[in-house]
Amino acid sequence: RYQLLPKMESGPVSSSRFGHYYDASKRMPQELIEESKWHGFFFPEKLSSTLTIEPCSLTGGYRKLLQFIQNVIYEEGFDGSNPQKKQKNILRIGIQNLGSPLWGDDICCTENCDNSHSLTKFLYVLRGLLRTSLSACIITMPTHLIQNKAVITRVTNLSDTVVGLESFIGSERETNPLYKDYHGLIHIRQIPQLNNLIYDVSDVKDLAFKLKRKLFTIERLHLPPDLSDTVSRSSKQDLAGSSKLLGPGCGMMAGGKQHLD
Amino acid sequence: MFPELNNLLNTAPDRAEQGKLTLLCDAKTDGSFLVHHFLSFYLKANCKVCFVALVQSFSHYNIVGRKLGVSLTAARECGQLVFLEGLKSSVDVFFRAQAEPHPLQFLREANVGNLQPLYEFVREALKPMEDGQAAWRYPVLLVDDLSVLLSLGLGAVAVLDFMHYCRVAVCWEQKGNIVALVHDSGDAEDEENDILLNGLSHQSHLILRAEGLATGFCRDVHGQLRILWRTPSQPAAQRDRSLTYQYKIQDKSVSFFAKGMSPAVL
Numbered sequence: 001r002y003q004l005l006p007k008m009e010s011g012p013v014s015s016s017r018f019g020h021y022y023d024a025s026k027r028m029p030q031e032l033i034e035e036s037k038w039h040g041f042f043f044p045e046k047l048s049s050t051l052t053i054e055p056c057s058l059t060g061g062y063r064k065l066l067q068f069i070q071n072v073i074y075e076e077g078f079d080g081s082n083p084q085k086k087q088k089n090i091l092r093i094g095i096q097n098l099g100s101p102l103w104g105d106d107i108c109c110t111e112n113c114d115n116s117h118s119l120t121k122f123l124y125v126l127r128g129l130l131r132t133s134l135s136a137c138i139i140t141m142p143t144h145l146i147q148n149k150a151v152i153t154r155v156t157n158l159s160d161t162v163v164g165l166e167s168f169i170g171s172e173r174e175t176n177p178l179y180k181d182y183h184g185l186i187h188i189r190q191i192p193q194l195n196n197l198i199y200d201v202s203d204v205k206d207l208a209f210k211l212k213r214k215l216f217t218i219e220r221l222h223l224p225p226d227l228s229d230t231v232s233r234s235s236k237q238d239l240a241g242s243s244k245l246l247g248p249g250c251g252m253m254a255g256g257k258q259h260l261d
Numbered sequence: 262m263f264p265e266l267n268n269l270l271n272t273a274p275d276r277a278e279q280g281k282l283t284l285l286c287d288a289k290t291d292g293s294f295l296v297h298h299f300l301s302f303y304l305k306a307n308c309k310v311c312f313v314a315l316v317q318s319f320s321h322y323n324i325v326g327r328k329l330g331v332s333l334t335a336a337r338e339c340g341q342l343v344f345l346e347g348l349k350s351s352v353d354v355f356f357r358a359q360a361e362p363h364p365l366q367f368l369r370e371a372n373v374g375n376l377q378p379l380y381e382f383v384r385e386a387l388k389p390m391e392d393g394q395a396a397w398r399y400p401v402l403l404v405d406d407l408s409v410l411l412s413l414g415l416g417a418v419a420v421l422d423f424m425h426y427c428r429v430a431v432c433w434e435q436k437g438n439i440v441a442l443v444h445d446s447g448d449a450e451d452e453e454n455d456i457l458l459n460g461l462s463h464q465s466h467l468i469l470r471a472e473g474l475a476t477g478f479c480r481d482v483h484g485q486l487r488i489l490w491r492t493p494s495q496p497a498a499q500r501d502r503s504l505t506y507q508y509k510i511q512d513k514s515v516s517f518f519a520k521g522m523s524p525a526v527l
Contacts, residue, residue: 057371057414070356120412125355125368128348131318150451154412157444194317195324197294198483198510205478 037076041068043103061104062122069093069129079133091135098122098141108145116151123158160192165209178221182208186218262302262329263515269488269506270467274306279399279436282428284465286458288445289473290484294510296405297322299440301329304336308437309397311386313379313404315347328513341397343386347409373416376423384430387437400437402427407461408444408454417456424461445470464493471508481525482507486517 043061046068058066073079078091099107099119107119130137143152143164156162164187168179179185186207193199206221267273285295300322303310314322323333336342345364354365364382367374387400410420424441431437443461446454462468468489474482489503506517518524 066355070352117412117414121368121414124348124409124413125351128350128352128355131348132352149449150446150454153444153446153449153451154408157408158412193291193293195321197297197325197328197512197515 039068039072041065057117058121059104059118061102062118065095065103066122066125066129069126073129073133073135078135089134091133093130093135093137095137095139098139099146100142107148107151108142110147116148119151120154120158123155127158156190159190160194162190163187164189179208181210182219182221183211184209185221262298262305263517265517266298266515267302269504269517274302277302277306277438278466279438280432281438281466282432282461282464283438283440283467283469284461285440285442285469285471286445287442287471288447290471292442292444292469292471293317293405294515295469295471296403296440296442297325297329298515300333300403301326301331303401303403303438303440304331304333304341307341307398308401309341309343309387309399310336310401310403311343311345311383313345313347313383313402315409316405318348319344319346345382367415368413373414373419375419376410376415380423380426380430383427387431387435389435400431400435402431402437402439402441404439404441406442406444407457408442408446411451411453411457417453417460420457421460424464428464466491466493474507481509482523483510484508485520 041064043064046064047060073091076091097103099105101108105119107116126137129135139159141155143155146152165184166187167184168182169184186209188205188207191199207218208221210217210219262274272278283299285292285299287293287295300310300312304326312322319333326333333342333344337344347365350363350365351368353359354363354368358369359366362378362381364379366378367376383402387402389400390396407420407424411417424439427439431439441461443458444454445458468487468491470487470489472485472487474484485505485507487503487505489501491501505520507520507523508515508517509523516524
């Protein structure tokens with residue numbers, strides 16, 4: 001009966017496990033930090049510094065961050081402005097917890113906030129910076145704190161790639177036997193289709209992740225075969241039902257933005 | 262342009278209707294393939310096109326345009342295409358004070374702005390040639406997309422005003438066409454976006470709505486296209502004509518078929 005069905009792909013890549021190796025128990029060697037070129041931005045340190053951008057509807061934190069990024073791009077020559085600096089590298093930008101009160105934004109505190117445009121305007125200008133320079137940016141955003149659904153939709157539309165991370169901690173799925181090997185689900189909400197009419201849509205839609213001290217793996221989620229004698233009908237439905245319930249709320253959302261054409 | 266879509270709309274580059282507003286909208290899917298269609302359609306129709314491209318870079322539209330048989334670079338060089346690259350301009354406007362008014366000036370303003378500079382830009386781009394010789398057939402304004410203007414701090418009313426002024430200048434005075442994309446935010450409770458979408462729907466002659474399938478993702482059917490022909494000036498009692506098709510997007514074209522008639526299923 002199953003003879004004519006196409007073989008299942010084993011996973012998103014050639015192996016069924018996909019992950020990066022690191023060791024969270026060790027500190028990064030000091031020499032590595034000193035040798036590599038990096039720029040850090042910590043908003044509380046910049047509170048008193050002056051701005052060259054006029055007050056617009058952006059909050060102070062976002063304005064300063066944009067100015068900082070633009071300075072790095074210009075001074076390090078990532079926008080081609082300094083031809084003698086042969087930049088063969090790409091500027092990689094990481095922004096943590098965008099939208100949280102740590103950036104001076106109140107979008108996580110209330111549903112109808114005054115400067116709800118601040119975050120979306122920041123993302124738009126940031127995208128402009130990335131498109132006109134050799135850089136890529138990954139942002140994490142605590143969307144579970146944002147109460148305004150419209151903002152989340154707008155942020156998604158302003159991003160190239162959107163990935164949602166949903167943790168099982170504290171949710172009813174923690175005790176669900178289907179998810180016992182994993183720490184959370186991964187939702188691929190948007191894939192870029194730059195320079196194309198359509199993106200290459202993967203068949204894999206159900207992904208879960210495991211976070212260990214030395215490995216972060218993403219695996220395809222399979223419904224386990226129903227081998228138990230004592231499983232009653234009602235609990236079978238529970239399993240099937242909860243695996244389909246990849247609900248709209250997500251714990252963390254990571255957005256990646258592509259760079260120059 | 263997609264020949265199959267031309268057939269469904271009963272139109273062709275050499276015999277398209279004039280003086281019309283076409284609204285593109287997408288719900289739970291990406292409707293940008295429709296923007297690429299109309300861009301190449303009107304360039305092939307020998308029209309003067311003003312493209313307000315707010316969400317992607319010039320090279321993105323150019324590369325896709327080449328797959329559809331048009332060269333945006335050539336069109337821009339010979340004056341057929343006026344291209345406003347929103348992302349690149351936004352960086353210029355935001356970080357450097359401009360000597361002259363810029364179409365995206367509202368990015369620098371602290372208060373809620375209006376789109377008058379953008380309207381002036383469009384009007385200037387599409388104004389008829391002074392020597393009376395018509396190098397191009399009729400003007401076309403294409404906007405991708407209007408929803409992003411709401412994310413940049415403008416209100417729905419400001420965007421509707423802008424569209425109203427453009428309709429007067431382009432559709433009424435010069436018998437040209439306007440094509441604009443607005444996202445449908447669905448149940449995301451985006452009031453401003455809903456106002457914009459509803460307001461424009463009432464003014465449109467043709468609405469193309471790309472929807473994701475209600476049953477979820479499918480490899481062979483990417484979505485559903487609803488086509489609605491409207492006559493805004495007619496009384497509501499007259500029924501508007503509508504058709505629904507499903508579609509699959511490929512590398513260089515889009516194929517359309519009646520519901521349930523996907524070649525993969527038959």
